[in-house]
Amino acid sequence: MKFFRDISSFHLDWTLVFLFTTILGAGLVTLASASFASAHHLYGDELYFINRQFFAILIGLICLFVAIKIPIDTFEKYSGVFLVASLVLLVLVFVPGVGQLRNGSLRWINLGFISLQSSELAKIFLGIYFCSYAYRHHIKLRTTFLGLIRPLLVLLVSGALLYMEPDFGSTIVMTSIILLILYIGGARYFHIFILGSSLTVMFYYLTYLEPYRVKRIFGFLEPWADPFDTGFQLTQSLMAIGSGGISGLGLGNSVQKLHYLPEAHTDFVFSVFAEEFGFIGCTILVALFTILVFKILSIAKEAFQQGQHFHGLLSFFLGIHLASSFFLNIAVSIGLVPTKGLALPFFSYGRSSLIVSIFCMGLALRIAHEVNKFNDVMNARKAYRSTLIGEAL
Numbered sequence: 001m002k003f004f005r006d007i008s009s010f011h012l013d014w015t016l017v018f019l020f021t022t023i024l025g026a027g028l029v030t031l032a033s034a035s036f037a038s039a040h041h042l043y044g045d046e047l048y049f050i051n052r053q054f055f056a057i058l059i060g061l062i063c064l065f066v067a068i069k070i071p072i073d074t075f076e077k078y079s080g081v082f083l084v085a086s087l088v089l090l091v092l093v094f095v096p097g098v099g100q101l102r103n104g105s106l107r108w109i110n111l112g113f114i115s116l117q118s119s120e121l122a123k124i125f126l127g128i129y130f131c132s133y134a135y136r137h138h139i140k141l142r143t144t145f146l147g148l149i150r151p152l153l154v155l156l157v158s159g160a161l162l163y164m165e166p167d168f169g170s171t172i173v174m175t176s177i178i179l180l181i182l183y184i185g186g187a188r189y190f191h192i193f194i195l196g197s198s199l200t201v202m203f204y205y206l207t208y209l210e211p212y213r214v215k216r217i218f219g220f221l222e223p224w225a226d227p228f229d230t231g232f233q234l235t236q237s238l239m240a241i242g243s244g245g246i247s248g249l250g251l252g253n254s255v256q257k258l259h260y261l262p263e264a265h266t267d268f269v270f271s272v273f274a275e276e277f278g279f280i281g282c283t284i285l286v287a288l289f290t291i292l293v294f295k296i297l298s299i300a301k302e303a304f305q306q307g308q309h310f311h312g313l314l315s316f317f318l319g320i321h322l323a324s325s326f327f328l329n330i331a332v333s334i335g336l337v338p339t340k341g342l343a344l345p346f347f348s349y350g351r352s353s354l355i356v357s358i359f360c361m362g363l364a365l366r367i368a369h370e371v372n373k374f375n376d377v378m379n380a381r382k383a384y385r386s387t388l389i390g391e392a393l
Helices: 002-008 014-043 048-069 072-077 079-092 118-136 138-143 145-164 168-184 189-207 211-221 232-244 269-306 309-333 351-392
Strands: 099-102 105-110 115-117
Touching (some): 014 269, 072 079, 072 118, 072 309, 079 118, 079 145, 118 138, 118 145, 118 351, 145 168, 168 189, 168 309, 269 309, 269 351
Antiparallel strands (some): 105 115
């Protein structure tokens, strides 16, 4: 009975629920279409990937319900624990027998029933820590550059661990989001500019340390110069998107997913979606996700106005994190930025990414609940004061 009373008193944001479930449903349908050829070729089971994705959704929904039951202040209170947990996750991939090597990268931890991509969860834990730091030390951030020293050290350590996996794309994206969080939290623009410029120079230097990154950049700049080697993935992606036209070829009718486009069910699932649903489908998808992000950011704005600054920072982080993953993945697919290996949230096959994305939605729903509950309390107080004034008159 207590469970149902808790549910009935929960301020569920139905707009968030509708957007989240609609995008998740579209992602499942697209993945089922994009993955069946690879699943049949690799495992002899057309439903191999979609079945495993369903399992990830079940775990993700459990994480979502856990998230909406925990007060947001609890995350702030134990932000130090989340920091330690994130660093442990990033270190575990280098432990023999624990970390798994795939495609030349150490990014996964073997948990037996599932392989966890530790960086996906670590980035959220780091986001919680940095939001908490900006909330607790906003005065120091506003008044002195020394306020940036501790977060800078944490950023360098976590970034170095990500870089060593290697996961250079996630390192750059995470660093950019964290700097933005610190700026929103109170850090001076000049300090963030100096720090960001220094890190940009460092990233530029690191890019040219590895020949494969240089090769990838040239393949991105001139994909049609070598369409069967460095430009193969991008040219196949562009052909898939171009084939979709205005209305698309129809669900299940993609040609590029039939072993022409590499990673058709993971990093380049958007290309298959564009081929099957065309410009109209892509426009609707981008619109839905844009509304979802703006909804989360509007919750952040309302939390700031209420004086719930940690809630606002965390909601802002969640919105920017989801937006960066979504739009950078699309940018890679259409050739605006080099390949980064970022998943398309709720669409790409990748159980770690999907579970973490659903967990993020649980956090967003919890923040929305507490923001709406605060409004109810304030409205009740106003009504009570109006009643007292009316009785006095």
